[in-house]
Amino acid sequence: MSENQTQSSAENARAEVVTHALSQDITLPSTGGKSAGTFVLVTLDNGFDHTKPNSFGPQGLAELEKAVDAAAERAAKGEIVGFGVTGKPFIMAVGADLMALPSITDREQAVDIAEQGHRVFSKIADLDVPTFAFVNGASMGGGVEIGLYCDYRTMSADVPAYSLPECFLGLVPGWGGTYLLPNLIGVENALQLIITNPLSNNKMATGAQAFKLGVADELLAPVTFLEDSLAFAAAVISGEKKVERPEVNKDEAAWKAACDKARVFTMQKTGGAAPAPLRAIDLVEAARTNTRAQGFAGEDQALGDLIMSD
Template sequence: MAVTATTEDRIGYITLDRPPANSYDRTFIEELGAATDQLDSDDDVRVIVVRSSSEKFFSAGADVKNFAESDADTNNDMVRLAHRVFDRFGAIDKLTIAAINGHALGGGYEIALACDVRIAAEGRYRIGLPEVTLGLLPGTGGTQRLPRLIGRGRALLLMTTGTSVTPDEAARLGMVDRLVPAEELTDHVREVASTIARGAPLAIAATKRAVHRGVDRPLAEGLQIELDELAPLFGSEDGAEGMAAFLEKRSPEYQGR
């Protein structure tokens, strides 16, 4: 399989493994969707990490040869499928983290963009959306997610020139959320994911929903969403446990109730 789902210590891992560059076809996208659904339905999993088995590539995006050999209807159908699958990363309650260790280009970077958080390794690889150089556009979320992340002007400049950037530049622009030494990426991502996995799952899910639902709305609407998400937490067992643990100076034990 090109995409597998595994679990360890309440962390779900989606591993991309289609040598040499994790370029994807329809089967890859279907497997990515199945892996996401599997981990989302596992109540023991609290956070999901998307990672690559390759030392050089996170993902080079869609398989261009496959696109070139297929008709327009087939290509558009696969892109629509990719939209549905990538949208799942933001729609599920569990936080999703992209661990970028190598080239993340085109649809490969769009996988990372669809995740809630992007943690990248330092290195000499490239990150970007070069689809315009193929006479196309970033069609699996790039034209919408990148401007929301780094601003319209910067995003348009990158996408219309097809420019890719180094990890350092990506971090400066906000294309990735955190940059760490390459040899520390695996341990750092595991530490971040473990911290989230130990946290209050209801509160984390509510925080994610409040951000995703409210950030692009007028402030007043966003603040109302925040209040709506907070209200049930005061009546939850986890809320009572968190406050009791704070007052008793001990570590909380959250159950997701």
């Protein structure tokens, strides 16, 4: 094989498997004898079966951004009443496409990856209609984080793996996880998913366990998961159902104590040799008072540093 052929093969091997954002209009089921309206559902699907999970690379994120932008235009015109995102059978998404990391040659490229994820996912949070994540299958990293930008989440009872494994990989949850998660489920539960599980041989939570931690509003049977999720969305949008969540304790002393406990655990597990978990804890601690923009900027810088580190 010639040098050019070898280079071409290497480039093909690194080529992104694009996770497409497939949009469809759904007429929501009736509530009180009246249709709740038109709902846009985006399905993440890379075109392969469950043995090749969805992941987010630059092209896939760009395609998702187009789908969300289109929904934003329709929402502004009053054409839709809600937006949702789900995955292909058995798989939501397993995070960023890590195959691209070896091709990153400078810190600016590393920061760009973090910023793109934040920008695209934030457009979901900024939609003018209620937003929903229907977590139908395995969710890791960015597959967890995309759901955190939605207003509401349903979880299938048979989800086998729900995790933020970044600290196990020498990174931090860099697409909103260290800011959005503690502000959704509280600092202790967030640190369970961000620090304790990854540093315990990369332990994965099940969907039911994640639901108990507070990441989802409804735990639904897998057989009728999508149907029931759409019914939940219809009830919320129509006002028939009101979702109530426990208030997150923002007490400074309690928040710091949880983070200090996580630091002790991290030192016991790593001896301080791994910078990522300690960086993640710092970001979680700052999330108590940070704005969203400040939290995301911190993640951008952390990912830039860690991707370029040994």
